[in-house]
Amino acid sequence: MRRRLPLLAHLALLPLCAWALVQVFRVSSAKADVGIAVWLVGAVLVHDLLVLPLYSGLDRAARGAVRGPNVNYLRIPAALSLLMLIVFWGVIGRRGDGYALRWLLVTAALFTGSALLYRARRRSARPRRPGR
Amino acid sequence: MTAPPGPFRPQFWRSPLRGPWLTSAVGTALLVLVAIVAVTGFLSHAAYEPDLRGNAIVPAAADLPITFGWPTSPSWLYALNQSLHVNVGLAAVPFLLAKLWSVIPRLFAWPPVSSLAQALERAGIALLVASAVFQFATGIANVQHWYAFHFNFVVAHYYGGVVFVGALVLHVLVKLPVIVRAYRRHGWLRPLRADLAHTRPEPADPHGGLAPEAPDPPTLSRRGLFAFVGGASLLLLAANAGESIGGPVRRLAFLAPRREDFPVNKTAAAARVTPAMVGRAYRLRLSDGARVTELSRDELLAMPQHTARLPIACVEGWTTTQTWSGVRLSLLAEAAGVAGAGSAFVRSLQPAGVLSKASLSGDAIAAGDALLALRVNGHDLALDHGFPARIIVPGLPGVHNTKWVASIEFGPPA
Numbered sequence: 001m002r003r004r005l006p007l008l009a010h011l012a013l014l015p016l017c018a019w020a021l022v023q024v025f026r027v028s029s030a031k032a033d034v035g036i037a038v039w040l041v042g043a044v045l046v047h048d049l050l051v052l053p054l055y056s057g058l059d060r061a062a063r064g065a066v067r068g069p070n071v072n073y074l075r076i077p078a079a080l081s082l083l084m085l086i087v088f089w090g091v092i093g094r095r096g097d098g099y100a101l102r103w104l105l106v107t108a109a110l111f112t113g114s115a116l117l118y119r120a121r122r123r124s125a126r127p128r129r130p131g132r
Numbered sequence: 133m134t135a136p137p138g139p140f141r142p143q144f145w146r147s148p149l150r151g152p153w154l155t156s157a158v159g160t161a162l163l164v165l166v167a168i169v170a171v172t173g174f175l176s177h178a179a180y181e182p183d184l185r186g187n188a189i190v191p192a193a194a195d196l197p198i199t200f201g202w203p204t205s206p207s208w209l210y211a212l213n214q215s216l217h218v219n220v221g222l223a224a225v226p227f228l229l230a231k232l233w234s235v236i237p238r239l240f241a242w243p244p245v246s247s248l249a250q251a252l253e254r255a256g257i258a259l260l261v262a263s264a265v266f267q268f269a270t271g272i273a274n275v276q277h278w279y280a281f282h283f284n285f286v287v288a289h290y291y292g293g294v295v296f297v298g299a300l301v302l303h304v305l306v307k308l309p310v311i312v313r314a315y316r317r318h319g320w321l322r323p324l325r326a327d328l329a330h331t332r333p334e335p336a337d338p339h340g341g342l343a344p345e346a347p348d349p350p351t352l353s354r355r356g357l358f359a360f361v362g363g364a365s366l367l368l369l370a371a372n373a374g375e376s377i378g379g380p381v382r383r384l385a386f387l388a389p390r391r392e393d394f395p396v397n398k399t400a401a402a403a404r405v406t407p408a409m410v411g412r413a414y415r416l417r418l419s420d421g422a423r424v425t426e427l428s429r430d431e432l433l434a435m436p437q438h439t440a441r442l443p444i445a446c447v448e449g450w451t452t453t454q455t456w457s458g459v460r461l462s463l464l465a466e467a468a469g470v471a472g473a474g475s476a477f478v479r480s481l482q483p484a485g486v487l488s489k490a491s492l493s494g495d496a497i498a499a500g501d502a503l504l505a506l507r508v509n510g511h512d513l514a515l516d517h518g519f520p521a522r523i524i525v526p527g528l529p530g531v532h533n534t535k536w537v538a539s540i541e542f543g544p545p546a
Contacts, residue, residue, distance in 0.1 A: 006306045010252045013302040017259050017295045023194045024291035032283035039281055039288075043265035044258070047232060048239055069328055069351045076360055083364055084371060087225055088387040090276025102386040106371075 055079070073118045077110035135242035145237040148347035149357055151334025152314040153323055155234040155342055157354075158361070159311070162231050163304065165224035166264075170300075172217035173293050176447060178202060179210055179529050184491035185477055187532075189286040196294070204499040207526030211445035214529075215376035218275055218449030222372055225268060226364035230357070232261065237341055253306055260299035267292050275448040276389045310340060324355040375450040390450035396516045397446060398535070403482040405536045410481065410520050416504075417539035418468035425468055429520045432506055435459045435467075440501035446530040456524045458505035461497045465542045473497050474546035478523055481536040490532045494546050496525045504537060 025033050062075045084103055085092055091099045135141050182188035183199040203209060238257075245251045267289065274285045281288070304311075318334070326332070331350045334343040352360070374385025378393075385391060400406075415426040439457040465473035474494040482488040496502055502525040506513065513519040518535030525533060 006253070007249065009302050009305040010256060013298045014252070014256060014259075016298040017263075020291040020294035020298070024288060027191050027194050027287060028283055032288075035281050035283040036288050039270065039283075040262045040266050040292075043269055044262045047265050048236065048261075052233060052236055063351060071351055072356070079360075080364055080367055083226065083229075084367065084387065087222065087272060087368060088276070088371065090273055090278030091387060091389050094276075094278060099387060106386060 055082075070118070073114045077107070077114045080110055081107040139237070139240040140242045142237070142341060142345045144240075145344050146346060146348040147344060148331065148333045148350040149352065149354055150234055150237070151343035152310055152337055152340050153318040153334055154354060154357075155231065156311045156314040157321075157323075157358075158227060158231045158234055159307075162224060162227040163300075165220055165227060166296075166300065168216055169221045169224060170293060170297050172213045172220075173289075174198075175213050176210075176217060176529065177290060179213065180532070181491070181493060184475060184493060186489045187491050189284070189486060190290050201493055201495055202528065204496050204502065204525060204527040207442050207501065208445070208451075209527040210529055211376070211443045211451040214445055214447055214449050215373075215451065218271075219369055219373050219376055221268065221271055222368045223365040225272075225368060226361045228264060228268065230361045235342065241341060256299055256302045256306070259295055260303050263292050263296035263299055267296050324358060326353055326355070328353045328356065372449075378451055378453060388450070389448070390446075394452050394454060394517070395446075395450060397448075397530075398487075400515045400536070403480075403485065403488075403536070405481050405515070407515065410515065410536065414520050416521060416537060418464055419539065419541045420468050420470045421541060421543070423469060427467070429506065432459055432504070432521065435463060437506075438501070438503060440503060440524075440526075442501060442524055442526050444524070444530045444533060454508050455510070456503055456505040457507045458503040458521065458524075460500070461492070461502040461504060461523075461525070461540075464504055464540060465497055468540070468542045470542040470544065472545040473542035475543035477541040477543070478534045478537055479539045479541075480534050481538045487531045487534075490523075490534050492523070492525060492528075492532070496528060497542075499526055501526050504540075 024036060028036060058078075059075060062078075063071050065071075066074055081103075084106065088099070088103070092103045093100075138144060177190075178198065178200055179202045180187055180189070181199065181202055182190065182192060182195060188195070245254065270281060270285060270289050270292065273280055274289070279285070328350060331353045333347040336343050336345055370384070371387035372385055373388075374381040374383065375388035375390045382388075382391060382393065415428055416432060418425040418427065436459070437457050438460050439455060441453060441455045443451050443453040445451045461476065462472075465471060465476070472494070476492040476497050478490050478492065480488045492502075503523070504521050505518070505524045506521050508517060513522060518537070521537045522535045523533045523537060
């Protein structure tokens with residue numbers, strides 16, 4: 001039974017997915033069909049073959065520049081800032097009313113917070129472990 | 133068959149944190165979040181009451197036969213539903229990205245297909261990842277009014293949701309033994325106790341291929357990774373949630389698409405409603421399906437007025453609560469000669485558009501605070517807010533509170 005469950009699950013659920021795909025293409029215009037197909041396939045390709053390799057490459061470059069765990073003080077605020085930029089691109093990149101400015105201010109605050117944390121931790125670590 | 137060089141070889145993947153436990157832990161957190169997003173998504177579909185005349189955006193004949201009467205109490209029900217859908221959806225983004233990162237070596241598994249069962253599983257995964265990224269991308273673009281796609285958002289996002297839920301349930305069922313094994317082996321949260329100095333790679337798993345064969349030294353502990361992902365979630369939440377809470381918090385939502393206190397999604401100009409259409413000649417047409425009663429705005433103002441503090445809750449997640457006053461819908465039904473009406477088909481002066489019409493259920497008409505609002509916060513409605521008269525019903529999706537009401541056709545008592 002344990003081995004059959006996955007097969008049964010596929011037989012039950014893949015047809016449900018297929019039904020939904022058939023319906024969405026059936027009720028939409030031909031032009032919309034192309035759009036939906038492009039977005040469905042494009043979403044995976046852009047994430048798996050573009051976004052992920054890109055941030056992995058940036059991460060590798062950062063780890064090359066800053067050795068060891070100190071890289072976190074650089075890459076974490078950078079990642080948070082980039083994430084906000086991508087998720088809110090529809091307002092940051094496309095609307096003039098202060099969104100880009102607020103994103104920059106929050107980015108600056110993230111890096112400042114990271115720098116202060118780095119300083120505080122280095123200070124508290126110094127008496128016990130000099131030249132960490 | 134030897135794997136080609138690069139990502140197809142296991143040695144290529146060097147993160148010391150990847151492994152079945154990490155994927156299970158990130159996946160469990162993500163599952164809780166997307167379950168909330170999916171349930172509220174389908175509830176929102178039901179809240180539009182697509183079985184009533186003119187309400188269906190997804191054609192009824194091509195829809196799942198799941199509809200029910202959406203309650204009008206509490207009045208913030210739809211506001212809560214959509215706040216959860218949009219904000220929990222945003223909070224899930226970092227977990228989705230982390231989950232996809234944790235399993236990326238599997239994309240390059242070699243050989244690509246080893247058996248029929250594995251080919252089926254990969255097809256399911258392809259549907260899952262495609263629909264997941266599709267749902268998040270279209271949903272987020274839509275709440276930001278970024279119509280980068282040339283298809284009907286509602287239709288595509290609805291069926292995309294069906295594909296996503298189907299593929300997700302399938303994935304959880306298929307992976308359940310792997311998840312159970314990972315938790316049995318490492319405990320629910322035990323790997324989070326290790327600080328960086330004690331962070332070790334998970335033992336190599338020849339079948340799963342997630343734990344690295346040649347790991348780099350760690351630069352982040354597992355709890356560090358969770359703090360990073362969870363922190364990213366909270367940051368996205370902080371950037372947006374104020375538009376769903378309202379009040380003074382709204383100004384703190386630094387990236388929310390709707391930061392004004394009383395937002396307007398569709399202006400009169402965009403809806404092509406002109407001042408001439410709402411001038412002295414304006415008459416509200418009430419009917420029982422045959423007989424038409426016409427009322428001027430002054431005649432409406434002369435009827436008994438009721439005041440209620442009610443939210444407008446947009447499908448996009450923003451909410452605003454205002455004090456509305458006008459004529460109870462139940463009173464208008466009586467005026468049309470249909471006391472206790474079972475339905476109301478409302479048309480807007482807006483000449484075109486899917487949302488230029490909406491049907492209300494008998495329960496909605498009977499709700500004590502369901503109004504044809506003429507005034508808001510002690511002033512006449514502004515043209516952009518629906519002057520001369522708009523519907524406001526507790527607990528319904530924002531767009532069913534039709535603006536610039538031209539006519540209401542009441543159906544017989546149910």
